[in-house]
Amino acid sequence: MYNASNLRKGLKILIDKEPYVVVDFQFTKPGKGQALYRCKLRNMINGIMLDRTYRSVDTFEPANLEQRKMQYLYSQENHFHFMDLQSYDQSALSAEQVGDAKNYLIDNLEVDMLLFDGRPIGLTLPNFVDLLVTRADPWAKGDSVAGDSKPVTLETGYTLRVPPFIEEGIKITVDTRTGEYVTRVK
């Protein structure tokens, strides 16, 4: 059990039976009045933001969260399936829950799965993932509008801009936090 004085950025608490993370937090106290804790919270399941003001008498249940290593298996009917690397149990996330991470999900990729009450709610990718270029147009030399880069499509369907020497069939490293090209895999 937490009380209001435990509130800080990053604290994960239960509100209406759903997990929320404190993303912003301000303490104030008018005159001889009670302490007020103004919080911005993000619902960890659907991402919806919430503004709440708490007082010193308020208490909170911690959200029962755990992180487990899982391996990506396959996608089917808008769901992405993973396997727990310790228990070999399988679980799935909806396309909505996976979001942009789908751009990096290749077979056997290891991710950190976040579970709430044992149920997967989101994943954290490795910072760098190696992906195969499946389509690359030849570079139009002298195309000053395009500059020194050209678009390519990766095995996941993700398109991004890369240096002109990257061709079809080459593997490249992509930074999953920015979605940008990092280097060619040797």
Added chain:
Amino acid sequence: MSPGSNDPSSLRERETLAARKPNLRLRAGLLQAIRHFFTKRDYLEVETPYLIPAPAPELHIDAIPAGGGFLHTSPELCMKRLLAAGYPKIFQICKCFRQGERGSRHLPEFTLLEWYREETDYLGLMDECEEMVVFVLEELGLPPRLEFQGRTLDLQRPWKRFTVQQSFERYASTSLERAMESGRFDEILAFEIEPSIGFPKPVFLYHYPSALAALARLSKDAPGCAERVELYAAGVELANAFSELTDPDEQRARFEKELAKREEQGKTVYPMPGKFLRALPFMPESAGIAFGVDRLVMLLSNQKEIDPVVSFTPEEL
């Protein structure tokens, strides 16, 4: 890492401290000017102990336990005992300590200027407070019109005065009565009223509901109100003053009520400050004010937050 080596975090710490120099200089000058103001007016500077056995029993002010007692949350009780013993005009600049108070304008250890004077009331103190700030500005060679966070702060007298009731009518989404009933007074004051008041002139909010003034005298002409006043400048709360309650039975009853509420909320129940209550019948009609020195430095140095106006925040130690 060996001493003298180029540790980047040590460099950052020293740079942060060095960048505060203009604010700390202003602070030093301010303290001198405040002392000058009060000594010129025949106030006696006093020092009362920081370590005390019984802090003033107030529901929302939590003292830090120390050395078998508590660090004082304000010098109020000791200073009033001096008043009762025949010290008619006293002031003190001291550190005060309040558990858990940390925010962009709060530090658990902060500097308070407190002064008391007999034969005056909260109205008289409002005047003296204006005079003090204007005097200090002159001493520091600062203009009476300042810029604070992109807006003008005009400290020339007279300042504005309105009642808590009026402030709710002007700025709040609900009435004072409804806010009191629903227990949302503090919230509305902090988020709806405070940010809108004290521009360009500072404003005194007075006549607080009597339930919100544990040590203040009740108003004779405004029923249900206490002679308590809060000063705001540029949306920043600067000072709290009141006509002192001198009735020991009434004071004891109010303390008992506050302590009962503390117990109900699972907070530390302080011992009853017996010697203070014993001295109270001998206290003359008087008024006292607690003024946040750090906050005044913030305003005068155009700092949005309290951190850069102190040498060290607790996190930096």
